[in-house]
Amino acid sequence: MHDTAGMGDVLVQATGTRLFLDCKDILTGATTTEIHGRKPDGTAFVWPAQADGTGVYYLTQAGDIDQHGRWTLQSYVVLPDWSGHGDVEVMIAKM
Numbered sequence: 054m055h056d057t058a059g060m061g062d063v064l065v066q067a068t069g070t071r072l073f074l075d076c077k078d079i080l081t082g083a084t085t086t087e088i089h090g091r092k093p094d095g096t097a098f099v100w101p102a103q104a105d106g107t108g109v110y111y112l113t114q115a116g117d118i119d120q121h122g123r124w125t126l127q128s129y130v131v132l133p134d135w136s137g138h139g140d141v142e143v144m145i146a147k148m
Contacts, residue, residue, distance in 0.1 A: 080104040085131035093122030
């Protein structure tokens, strides 16, 4: 498993890569945790994420990282007293 905490580079077609987005706050009680993003061709996607301390993560599966280039990723969290997106992170997928 490769961990991309803080984002960076990932290989196209990588599976089992842990994509971690730091939300900078404790996510106890979150009812929704997702990663929203855009592929290099502009296609939007939503991946279900898991809360982990102060961030969310997703383990890539076959077919997820299907394009090389610049990807943007953003956490989306719903808490009892707040909901919204985190900072936009950039990930580069390489062949």
